[in-house]
Amino acid sequence: MQNTEPNKLETIASLCKRRGFIFQSSEIYDGISGFWDYGPLGCELKRNIKESWWRQTVRLREDVVGIEATIIMHPAIWKASGHLDTFSDPMSMCRDCKKLLRSDHAWDIFADGDTGGAMADLFAGGAPDIGRVVAWIKGRGKGVAPNLAAVKAPDASIPHLAAGLASVTSSRDLYTLLATPAGATAPTRACPHCGGDMTEPRPFNLMFKTIVGPVEDPANVAYLRPETAQAIFAQFPNVYATARQTVPFGIAQMGKAFRNEVTPRNYTFRSREFEQMELEFFIKPDEAVELLCGRVITLADNPDLATISDAWGWEVWHKYWVEQRKAWIISAGLPADSFVEYWQKPDELAHYARACVDIEYAFPFGTQELEGIAARSDFDLSQHQKHSGKSMEVFDEALKLAANKLDDTAKAAFTEKVAADWTARGKSADAARAFVARLFDGKYIPHVIEPSSGVDRMALALLCNAYAEETVTDEKGKSEVRTILRFAPNIAPIKIAFFPLVKNKPELYAKAREIFSGFQRRWNCFWDESGAIGRRYRRMDEAGTPFCVTVDFQTLDDGTVTLRDRDTMKQERLTVAALKEKLETILD
Numbered sequence: 001m002q003n004t005e006p007n008k009l010e011t012i013a014s015l016c017k018r019r020g021f022i023f024q025s026s027e028i029y030d031g032i033s034g035f036w037d038y039g040p041l042g043c044e045l046k047r048n049i050k051e052s053w054w055r056q057t058v059r060l061r062e063d064v065v066g067i068e069a070t071i072i073m074h075p076a077i078w079k080a081s082g083h084l085d086t087f088s089d090p091m092s093m094c095r096d097c098k099k100l101l102r103s104d105h106a107w108d109i110f111a112d113g114d115t116g117g118a119m120a121d122l123f124a125g126g127a128p129d130i131g132r133v134v135a136w137i138k139g140r141g142k143g144v145a146p147n148l149a150a151v152k153a154p155d156a157s158i159p160h161l162a163a164g165l166a167s168v169t170s171s172r173d174l175y176t177l178l179a180t181p182a183g184a185t186a187p188t189r190a191c192p193h194c195g196g197d198m199t200e201p202r203p204f205n206l207m208f209k210t211i212v213g214p215v216e217d218p219a220n221v222a223y224l225r226p227e228t229a230q231a232i233f234a235q236f237p238n239v240y241a242t243a244r245q246t247v248p249f250g251i252a253q254m255g256k257a258f259r260n261e262v263t264p265r266n267y268t269f270r271s272r273e274f275e276q277m278e279l280e281f282f283i284k285p286d287e288a289v290e291l292l293c294g295r296v297i298t299l300a301d302n303p304d305l306a307t308i309s310d311a312w313g314w315e316v317w318h319k320y321w322v323e324q325r326k327a328w329i330i331s332a333g334l335p336a337d338s339f340v341e342y343w344q345k346p347d348e349l350a351h352y353a354r355a356c357v358d359i360e361y362a363f364p365f366g367t368q369e370l371e372g373i374a375a376r377s378d379f380d381l382s383q384h385q386k387h388s389g390k391s392m393e394v395f396d397e398a399l400k401l402a403a404n405k406l407d408d409t410a411k412a413a414f415t416e417k418v419a420a421d422w423t424a425r426g427k428s429a430d431a432a433r434a435f436v437a438r439l440f441d442g443k444y445i446p447h448v449i450e451p452s453s454g455v456d457r458m459a460l461a462l463l464c465n466a467y468a469e470e471t472v473t474d475e476k477g478k479s480e481v482r483t484i485l486r487f488a489p490n491i492a493p494i495k496i497a498f499f500p501l502v503k504n505k506p507e508l509y510a511k512a513r514e515i516f517s518g519f520q521r522r523w524n525c526f527w528d529e530s531g532a533i534g535r536r537y538r539r540m541d542e543a544g545t546p547f548c549v550t551v552d553f554q555t556l557d558d559g560t561v562t563l564r565d566r567d568t569m570k571q572e573r574l575t576v577a578a579l580k581e582k583l584e585t586i587l588d
């Protein structure tokens with residue numbers, strides 16, 4: 001993905017470090033790649049994101065409950081889920097510089113790095129002729145990509161380059177041509193760092209391994225969870241037995257996940273340790289809905305997504321959750337036009353998935369996945385039933401009664417209809433018949449819709465969206481650039497900053513402390529008594545604080561304070577009671 005605003009991410013990262021949002025992990029030891037720490041403002045931002053998600057996904061619903069599972073679980077879980085066998089990225093190593101990289105990221109790394117820039121320069125003014133290319137490989141190329149075949153043996157490469165240039169239309173083509181030695185039978189897979197020859201891609205499993213107990217034996221290997229979702233599936237029978245919920249209902253979890261990403265990139269976007277917020281929303285299979293309701297509502301029926309119906313099929317539930325997720329993203333402060341829905345094409349879907357939508361945000365480095373909403377059929381629970389030998393079925397009395405109302409002919413017709421439908425989808429007719437027989441007994445394994453989001457990606461998107469620079473001119477005509485984070489008030493790390501106008505007047509100072517303490521009980525507030533008021537405002541603008549309150553001499557006379565709005569910079573005087581009422585309306 002091409003870096004669309006190359007400097008913006010660096011500017012934001014620099015602000016994040018300066019203001020205490022995000023620090024490199026273990027920085028005093030030169031850092032550790034792919035790991036990030038959140039400072040005082042960053043941890044409040046993340047907490048607000050998580051609290052908002054939890055409130056909207058769990059607390060405000062009667063059909064979703066939460067769990068908090070361990071990070072290390074029985075390794076059999078990862079066998080059943082498929083992570084042990086297939087959770088991998090293609091990895092290559094450069095035979096020259098020995099760097100390891102994710103093969104499918106090679107051109108992104110190239111585009112974002114010095115090599116891509118140097119190739120683009122060669123294209124300035126049109127496709128380069130052999131003279132410019134030869135000058136480049138004998139000059140600048142030695143510093144930029146010393147292991148390109150043409151840079152290593154410039155004179156021997158000239159005829160081969162002259163012949164190949166005719167088919168070069170992009171900087172990638174040119175880079176590949178320069179990397180491929182004369183006489184080679186296939187183009188070289190060029191290392192984006194040095195131009196060397198990369199090995200064939202090999203799958204690299206992303207799960208971090210650890211040992212449980214004191215004995216370093218393969219039998220004691222366990223894994224740090226690469227997603228929070230699997231614990232929800234593994235605990236499904238316990239939650240179902242205790243939560244007094246019936247299908248459809250959801251189980252939510254948020255927490256740490258770990259992936260040994262081959263090339264962690266783009267600041268916190270692809271980290272090795274991150275947090276997820278995941279919901280598994282269990283629904284009836286469409287066949288059960290049909291038995292119970294006599295029909296299945298699909299998207300073709302243009303259903304009203306604001307009114308949940310017993311007759312909704314998986315397609316409608318999936319769309320419902322896409323809309324729910326979008327509403328939450330907007331409520332957290334990302335404008336509707338800053339992200340897009342990407343509906344995966346049939347050939348991109350996992351074999352068990354019926355549909356998957358990625359919500360993609362326009363990050364400065366390109367439009368990339370913020371979160372995903374997948375319709376995963378009954379794959380996960382079925383896998384755990386198969387591998388654990390424990391039943392993942394639910395029993396639905398109403399379903400059994402509905403089936404009992406059918407006579408044998410109707411049952412046979414229903415069974416064959418399902419068998420034909422399954423066969424059309426490449427599934428076994430016998431499996432369909434066995435499934436229908438269980439349905440007639442009122443039993444089925446629930447299907448699932450999975451909205452899965454990343455806290456860190458959301459935090460990064462919110463930071464990118466909130467960042468702004470604007471030129472402001474004061475009453476004396478002096479202009480300056482103010483940097484501002486325009487967070488939505490509900491997500492802003494600090495809600496209100498309190499400033500005593502001066503700190504050397506005990507009565508005024510005490511009054512300001514008193515007002516501050518009253519608000520601090522309710523919202524995250526910040527006390528700042530140092531520097532000119534204007535400078536204090538600027539610091540809070542950079543922290544994204546929506547409101548600043550100044551307590552001055554007039555406060556002692558009439559009990560009013562000055563409220564300053566971050567975005568408009570407008571100030572108004574109001575009583576403390578009116579201030580509280582106003583902020584309640586906005587912040588709660």
Ligand code: GAP
Pocket residue numbers: 226227228229259261268269270271272273274275276278369370371372450452453454455456457458
């Ligand atoms: N259970 C499904 C699942 O884990 P995923 O698309 O692999 O799906 C879901 O991950 C979300 O987790 C992503 O959309 C993203 O927000 C976040 N995420 C995944 N890998 C990440 C990484 N390496 N760094 C930061 N966030 C990540």
